[in-house]
Amino acid sequence: MGRGVSMLGSLGQREYIGGHSIRSSRSENLNMPLSLESLEVLDAIERKGSFAAAAHEMGKVPSALTYVVRKLEEDLDVLLFDRRRHRAELTPAGRALLDEGRHLLRAADDLERRIKRLATGWEASLNITVDDLVNFRALLPVIQDFYAENTATRLRFSKEVLGGAWDALVSNRADLIIGGAYEAPSTQGFQVRALGAMPFVFAVAAHHPLAAVEGPLTTIEIAKHRIVAVGDTSRNLPARTHGVLAGQDVLVVPTMRDKLEAQIRGLGCGWLPAPLAQPHIESGVLQARETVEVRAPGNFKVAWRTNTRGKALQWWTNKLEDPRLAQALLLQPPHSPLDQTD
Secondary structure, three states: OOOOOEEEOOOOOEEEEOOEEEEOOOOOOOEEEEEHHHHHHHHHHHHHOOHHHHHHHHOOOHHHHHHHHHHHHHHHOOOOEEOOOOOOEEOHHHHHHHHHHHHHHHHHHHHHHHHHHHHHOOOOEEEEEEEOOOOHHHHHHHHHHHHOOOOOOEEEEEEEOOOHHHHHHHOOOOOEEEEEEOOOOOOOOEEEEEEEEEOEEEEEEOOOHHHHOOOOEOHHHHHOOOEEEEOOOOOOOOOOOOOOOOOOOEEEEOOHHHHHHHHHOOOOEEEEEHHHHHHHHHOOOEEEEOEOOOOOOEEEEEEEEOOOOOHHHHHHHHHOOOHHHHHHHOOOOOOOOOOOOO
């Protein structure tokens, strides 16, 4: 949301105590130089690592962000960024300001959403995070049905990997997650419902050395070869991984489809969702190998916060109760090859 209005406060004229200049807490000027907009600028620069990248994300020119930061530094009489480094790096004072400021940004977002929800019953926006393994195409007809309701609620979808969906929910980046893997980090304050299960197969390229090994593969044999793993996108919760053995060489890739392609090329071995791997196993490009240690199917969840029950969220949670939709969400279409544009 736009946050051009400055927060009210009492930071103003200077007083001198012990020879040092400070701001008076009894200023007649009630407008603080610190605004929610300036905090958003600091947040974007810190996350993106540069003024240019932050400006691109915010739809502004870099000079506009530079002006906001310099004006804030002048008004606060504090240096916020260390400009001696190539990457935009916060000073200790800048870090403290941003850490506290992010609490204010979240509070402001929550306030705006609550006010609009109270007025209409429909949220101004609904942030939905889907796991990397969820077949997003299955959601397109549901999105079409939602828009037919003419709610004016804006939908924003994002994708996370492994524990990233739970991290998004816990960190208030998501109102609803579809396909949360593993168990919920906490059930307090969250409504969690099973979406379904997905089997996994241990697969290698037909020309991979493990394809020639007779009998079920042991962990000792597997550990001798590079494994391909997807990187957990969690920002705050501990990152998770699966199937990586002690001392094993690892190739980390962004998504499960990247992992599939890497394994097809023989760059490593690893567990793949059966629906995603099956067409390539049937074509002979991949081989499914039996292992001594069996992997249980992955269980996926739908979850949302119990204190945010607007009409849009309720609409979506009701739709996700359909078992046919749940099945479609967890099955990658076999007719969609890797090189097809999504």
